[in-house]
Amino acid sequence: MELEDVPGELLKALEPISRFGGNIQSIMHQRERKTPLGRVPVMLIFEIGDRARLNRVLAALRARGVRVTQLGEREGAVRVTALLIGHIIHTDIRDTIDRLNALRGVRVSDLSLAMGEPGQESAARMTITADDERRVNSAISNLQRIASRKKLLMITSIGAG
Amino acid sequence: MRIVLIGFGNLGRGLSRALVQKAGFLRRDHGLIPRVVAAVDEFGAVVDEKGLNLAGLLKTAEGKGTVALHRGAKRGRLALQVIEGIEADVVYELTPTNIETGEPGLTHIKRAMQAGRHVITSNKGPLVVAFRELDSLAKRCGVEFRYSASVGGAIPAVGLAKKLLAGNKIREIRGVLNGTTNYILTRMSTEGAPFEIVLREAQELGIAEKDPTLDIEGIDTACKITILANSLLGTNAGLKDVKVAGIARVRPEAIRLAQEAGQTIKLVGTAKRGSLEVGPKLVPLGHPLAVGGTLNAVTFELDLAREISITGFGAGPRETSSSLLGDLIDIHRTLGG
Numbered sequence: 051m052e053l054e055d056v057p058g059e060l061l062k063a064l065e066p067i068s069r070f071g072g073n074i075q076s077i078m079h080q081r082e083r084k085t086p087l088g089r090v091p092v093m094l095i096f097e098i099g100d101r102a103r104l105n106r107v108l109a110a111l112r113a114r115g116v117r118v119t120q121l122g123e124r125e126g127a128v129r130v131t132a133l134l135i136g137h138i139i140h141t142d143i144r145d146t147i148d149r150l151n152a153l154r155g156v157r158v159s160d161l162s163l164a165m166g167e168p169g170q171e172s173a174a175r176m177t178i179t180a181d182d183e184r185r186v187n188s189a190i191s192n193l194q195r196i197a198s199r200k201k202l203l204m205i206t207s208i209g210a211g
Numbered sequence: 212m213r214i215v216l217i218g219f220g221n222l223g224r225g226l227s228r229a230l231v232q233k234a235g236f237l238r239r240d241h242g243l244i245p246r247v248v249a250a251v252d253e254f255g256a257v258v259d260e261k262g263l264n265l266a267g268l269l270k271t272a273e274g275k276g277t278v279a280l281h282r283g284a285k286r287g288r289l290a291l292q293v294i295e296g297i298e299a300d301v302v303y304e305l306t307p308t309n310i311e312t313g314e315p316g317l318t319h320i321k322r323a324m325q326a327g328r329h330v331i332t333s334n335k336g337p338l339v340v341a342f343r344e345l346d347s348l349a350k351r352c353g354v355e356f357r358y359s360a361s362v363g364g365a366i367p368a369v370g371l372a373k374k375l376l377a378g379n380k381i382r383e384i385r386g387v388l389n390g391t392t393n394y395i396l397t398r399m400s401t402e403g404a405p406f407e408i409v410l411r412e413a414q415e416l417g418i419a420e421k422d423p424t425l426d427i428e429g430i431d432t433a434c435k436i437t438i439l440a441n442s443l444l445g446t447n448a449g450l451k452d453v454k455v456a457g458i459a460r461v462r463p464e465a466i467r468l469a470q471e472a473g474q475t476i477k478l479v480g481t482a483k484r485g486s487l488e489v490g491p492k493l494v495p496l497g498h499p500l501a502v503g504g505t506l507n508a509v510t511f512e513l514d515l516a517r518e519i520s521i522t523g524f525g526a527g528p529r530e531t532s533s534s535l536l537g538d539l540i541d542i543h544r545t546l547g548g
């Protein structure tokens with residue numbers, strides 16, 4: 051989408067998504083690629099339950115004067131949750147996430163940390179969203195490899211992978 | 212039916228109590244008159260071919276700790292002598308588990324089969340070390356072999372799968388098969404208390420052993436998943452084929468994170484053709500495997516029925532006598548009784 055380069059515009063674009071139950075996963079604000087008319091291209095990725103809700107979001111955006119220039123859809127994103135236990139911060143959680151996000155059609159969509167007492171191990175819960183079953187499985191086996199290299203205990207769901 | 216009991220500890224006694232208590236019921240409803248002709252422990256044996264007075268023997272064993280001090284008992288290591296020398300239909304092998312050699316149970320079972328006795332056991336050792344060998348030895352000797360009590364205590368996992376679900380192909384078996392670790396995980400999740408504290412509590416309550424290593428490291432669960440795979444999936448696996456992780460690193464904070472996402476952490480054994488695994492897993496709250504306390508649970512994934520789960524007590528002499536007695540009645544029926 052393209053937004054006016056004035057404060058509050060982005061918020062205006064995001065509001066309908068959460069109002070209709072969407073789950074925003076990433077926002078890319080491409081300020082350096084302003085259009086000739088001075089608008090800022092913004093790429094939004096969000097997840098939403100069904101087509102009817104998507105239509106309601108799009109209608110609401112249009113009503114607010116947000117210009118949607120391109121619409122891509124992927125059906126049936128698959129989500130898995132994994133827990134990691136160990137020295138999560140020391141072993142660079144940022145790097146762990148980057149490695150997963152670098153996989154095609156895979157992104158880390160949620161992360162919660164529970165820090166242990168000083169010197170103790172910590173725990174993290176990670177939600178991985180992928181375009182399909184195959185990609186999710188490959189993300190899980192990648193994470194498994196990263197976890198064993200970083201000596202983290204990885205706990206996945208029964209039946210996953 | 213003439214019965215020999217090898218091992219007269221928790222389970223030998225639990226079974227004997229059930230036999231005393233249910234004598235009338237077994238005769239009336241099953242046409243079964245069990246007669247225990249010998250009971251053996253590490254220190255001695257009592258034999259009476261007309262049938263021992265179990266109530267009296269229980270009193271001695273509970274009071275003095277061994278059958279060797281019962282009236283008329285012989286002292287010494289007599290298991291093999293009794294197995295081979297005393298005429299019997301069924302030998303119960305109820306001695307302690309040794310997962311490295313399977314002994315003494317392995318030799319007891321082999322000799323019993325070779326002597327033409329049907330065998331019922333609760334002992335995981337021989338089953339983990341030599342399942343195929345024992346299974347084919349039983350066939351060669353023309354005897355029945357049952358081991359319901361070795362996995363899941365009172366839960367009839369093996370019988371359910373082999374008999375009532377016989378029309379299905381089993382795709383996968385998953386189980387919460389260790390009461391000690393399940394108790395620890397449950398207490399960590401309800402109290403938020405750290406592993407070490409909960410373990411100590413479990414030891415004080417007699418739920419965890421003084422050396423809980425086999426439980427905590429997932430090895431006991433690995434034994435049970437090996438037995439289930441060998442007996443129900445037709446594999447020929449040993450302990451070394453199971454990828455094992457225990458629960459020592461599971462922290463209450465991790466369980467809390469799981470709960471915030473509608474899940475909990477259980478130590479789950481998984482068996483499918485080509486992969487045996489034990490480790491902590493996320494289980495949705497409300498799933499049949501999300502059982503609390505010392506409970507056990509097994510889920511079968513099947514081609515026709517899709518999913519069948521059972522839950523129950525995984526240990527305890529009275530509870531487990533349900534499986535031991537069930538195996539006896541099953542053999543009695545198989546033989547046309």
Ligand SMILES: NC(=O)c1ccc[n+]([C@@H]2O[C@H](COP(=O)([O-])OP(=O)(O)OC[C@H]3O[C@@H](n4cnc5c(N)ncnc54)[C@H](OP(=O)(O)O)[C@@H]3O)[C@@H](O)[C@H]2O)c1
Pocket residue numbers: 217218219220221222223251252253254276277288289290305306307308315333334335336360361364525526527528531
């Ligand atoms: N307890 C449960 O709820 C449960 C549930 C499922 C499976 N199991 C399995 O069932 C088996 C029995 O359990 P348990 O709790 O009854 O154990 P237990 O209380 O330790 O009893 C073991 C018995 O075996 C005897 N024994 C040891 N070595 C022997 C030998 N060489 N010859 C003859 N007898 C011998 C012991 O005699 P002494 O006392 O004289 O040494 C004792 O009477 C174990 O393999 C266990 O893993 C137990």
